[in-house]
Amino acid sequence: MQKEPLYGKTLNELKEIVKQHNLPGFTAGQIADWLYKKRAESIDSMTNLSKKARQLLSENFETGITLPSKVQESVDGTKKYLFPAHKQLFIEAAYIPEDNRKTLCISSQVGCKMGCLFCMTGKQGFQSQLTAGEILNQIRSIPESEELTNVVYMGMGEPLDNIEEVLKSLDILTSDWGYGWSPRRINVSTIGIVPAMRRFIEESEAHLAISLHTPFNEERQKLMPIEQVYSIEQVIETLREYDFGRQRRISFEYIMFEGINDTPAHVKGLTKLLNGIRCRINLIRFHPIPDSPLRGTPHKTMQWFCDQLNNKGITTTIRRSRGEDIYAACGLLSTKALLNDNKPKDF
Amino acid sequence: MPHTQRKKKNLYPSLVLGKKEIADGVFTIETEKKFSFIPGQVIALALNPEDEPRLYSIASGNEGKTLRILFDINPEGQLTPALSKCRIGDTVFVSEPFGKFIGTQEQAFWIATGTGIAPFISMLESGLAINKTLLHGARYISQFYFADKFEEAMHKNYLRFCTAEENNMVIHGRLTDYLKKQETLSPKIKYYLCGSAEMVVEVRDILINKGIPFNNIVAEIYF
Numbered sequence: 001m002q003k004e005p006l007y008g009k010t011l012n013e014l015k016e017i018v019k020q021h022n023l024p025g026f027t028a029g030q031i032a033d034w035l036y037k038k039r040a041e042s043i044d045s046m047t048n049l050s051k052k053a054r055q056l057l058s059e060n061f062e063t064g065i066t067l068p069s070k071v072q073e074s075v076d077g078t079k080k081y082l083f084p085a086h087k088q089l090f091i092e093a094a095y096i097p098e099d100n101r102k103t104l105c106i107s108s109q110v111g112c113k114m115g116c117l118f119c120m121t122g123k124q125g126f127q128s129q130l131t132a133g134e135i136l137n138q139i140r141s142i143p144e145s146e147e148l149t150n151v152v153y154m155g156m157g158e159p160l161d162n163i164e165e166v167l168k169s170l171d172i173l174t175s176d177w178g179y180g181w182s183p184r185r186i187n188v189s190t191i192g193i194v195p196a197m198r199r200f201i202e203e204s205e206a207h208l209a210i211s212l213h214t215p216f217n218e219e220r221q222k223l224m225p226i227e228q229v230y231s232i233e234q235v236i237e238t239l240r241e242y243d244f245g246r247q248r249r250i251s252f253e254y255i256m257f258e259g260i261n262d263t264p265a266h267v268k269g270l271t272k273l274l275n276g277i278r279c280r281i282n283l284i285r286f287h288p289i290p291d292s293p294l295r296g297t298p299h300k301t302m303q304w305f306c307d308q309l310n311n312k313g314i315t316t317t318i319r320r321s322r323g324e325d326i327y328a329a330c331g332l333l334s335t336k337a338l339l340n341d342n343k344p345k346d347f
Numbered sequence: 348m349p350h351t352q353r354k355k356k357n358l359y360p361s362l363v364l365g366k367k368e369i370a371d372g373v374f375t376i377e378t379e380k381k382f383s384f385i386p387g388q389v390i391a392l393a394l395n396p397e398d399e400p401r402l403y404s405i406a407s408g409n410e411g412k413t414l415r416i417l418f419d420i421n422p423e424g425q426l427t428p429a430l431s432k433c434r435i436g437d438t439v440f441v442s443e444p445f446g447k448f449i450g451t452q453e454q455a456f457w458i459a460t461g462t463g464i465a466p467f468i469s470m471l472e473s474g475l476a477i478n479k480t481l482l483h484g485a486r487y488i489s490q491f492y493f494a495d496k497f498e499e500a501m502h503k504n505y506l507r508f509c510t511a512e513e514n515n516m517v518i519h520g521r522l523t524d525y526l527k528k529q530e531t532l533s534p535k536i537k538y539y540l541c542g543s544a545e546m547v548v549e550v551r552d553i554l555i556n557k558g559i560p561f562n563n564i565v566a567e568i569y570f
């Protein structure tokens with residue numbers, strides 16, 4: 001019988017497990033401490049738990065730590081880790097070292113349901129949700145784990161389409177009984193699923209990054225099917241309802257497509273759309289994917305676009321592209337080649 | 348961040364006026380129609396106003412007196428197993444119609460898988476089937492929902508692709524294989540795609556490879 005992983009359980013879930021096994025209540029805190037602070041690899045190594053407790057737990061549970069099965073390193077030092085997930089599926093995480101920041105870009109789903117035109121993950125369709133344990137395992141199990149300064153939920157999948165597990169992972173990452181990270185070291189990206197975005201804003205303190213890509217509905221609909229149901233105006237109106245304080249950051253991701261979203265009209269459109277919102281825009285170079293009708297905006301035009309937005313008072317930067325040679329850059333993560341695709345088709 | 352009562356879509360109580368199991372595990376439900384809508388739009392629906400609603404394409408004509416949805420059961424899902432058990436006279440909670448996957452009178456292709464046929468039923472019943480070619484993909488013959496109506500209105504412009512069964516009404520095989528073989532797809536008309544992410548991304552790639560500008564591909568994904 002497959003044992004259930006303990007890694008990825010919140011303190012409340014551990015309390016429930018402890019109760020079901022008639023163990024003393026404080027055992028839950030001890031297990032959390034072993035899992036998230038002492039980095040225990042096995043239940044047996046949780047030595048301050050009674051022998052009986054360890055035995056009982058081992059019957060039904062395992063820690064559930066999974067090491068990456070492959071790593072690729074870019075000329076620029078970026079590393080792409082491949083992790084096995086359940087059901088014989090795989091996910092990728094990208095480790096991006098910079099001068100004084102060491103960021104890990106993690107996945108929240110195997111594949112994605114959102115079908116954005118410019119994204120490799122979107123092209124693989126959706127295979128599975130990740131559990132909180134599988135999300136956090138990416139942080140826990142890379143060799144650079146303890147050097148990490150930042151985590152971004154910008155890998156495979158739409159985090160807010162897996163809201164329960166993503167919120168659980170954030171709880172574990174930021175609670176005193178868990179990893180105790182400041183939520184200011186964490187950035188969660190979304191294409192703007194409004195109901196789940198409200199929950200994220202209210203139940204987490206982490207930064208929020210919105211994939212914007214164009215201020216115009218008609219254009220966004222063609223790039224991102226989500227626009228059909230949750231328009232970018234609705235996303236922005238929702239943001240306006242909340243007070244994010246001075247510490248919590250809202251940013252907008254803007255991948256630049258030549259001749260499509262890089263014109264003076266777009267500068268104007270963005271200025272109008274974001275009027276009064278304290279935010280920043282990150283301009284991202286498009287990394288062409290197979291069969292794509294889109295091309296990246298040349299650097300000179302990106303710089304011009306960036307200057308225009310800054311002149312209009314919107315803090316805008318061009319994000320350095322990392323790990324392109326190993327397909328670790330933004331929008332390139334995919335494990336499609338590893339799918340055992342003999343599922344019966346209905347189309 | 349102070350905890351507030353999270354704002355949700357306004358949901359309005361609506362009586363269930365009709366319910367049918369039209370195939371194994373696939374249902375239509377008709378409710379009171381409280382708002383007018385544009386064919387292709389969706390509603391959010393819940394069994395209790397406190398629950399997080401799910402989205403459904405409206406699957407009835409805009410002139411009709413009731414509002415119909417078409418859904419299949421997701422056995423592990425929160426809503427659909429319970430929704431399949433609701434009865435005539437029960438109350439469900441429904442939002443105002445919204446969304447921009449909107450049908451027009453112009454010539455176009457409609458491409459759907461499974462329950463992704465729902466918005467096209469609305470468009471058909473709203474008189475928008477003229478000038479359209481509909482490609483519907485499904486695994487079994489019973490999954491060509493509302494086939495009689497589409498056949499009656501669209502004749503040879505209604506093509507059913509069945510991957511697991513055969514008869515003389517359907518084309519045995521994949522909708523994607525059919526599209527790949529087409530030499531005369533017009534780049535000037537719109538292609539409306541509705542259904543699973545897998546179908547949308549695969550069909551979109553095929554269409555783009557055939558020279559259809561991505562601006563003419565309109566997709567609604569049932570996530």
Ligand SMILES: Cc1cc2nc3c(=O)[nH]c(=O)nc-3n(C[C@H](O)[C@H](O)[C@H](O)COP(=O)(O)OP(=O)(O)OC[C@H]3O[C@@H](n4cnc5c(N)ncnc54)[C@H](O)[C@@H]3O)c2cc1C
Pocket residue numbers: 161163164195196229389399401402403404405416417418419420421423424425426427428462465567568569570
């Ligand atoms: C635009 C659109 C139109 C759709 N139209 C149809 C249709 O006409 N017919 C049809 O059968 N299906 C349709 N669907 C799918 C439908 O909305 C449901 O996903 C499906 O019926 C299964 O619902 P469930 O509650 O049984 O399953 P569940 O697995 O419980 O939920 C399904 C989906 O709801 C969302 N969700 C789950 N938990 C939460 C949460 N805690 N907070 C917020 N969101 C959550 C997720 O996106 C999840 O994939 C549509 C989806 C979309 C996006």
Ligand code: SF4
Pocket residue numbers: 112113114115116119120121122123155156157158191
């Ligand atoms: S960009 Fe994000 S939301 Fe869109 S398909 Fe890719 S992973 Fe999914």
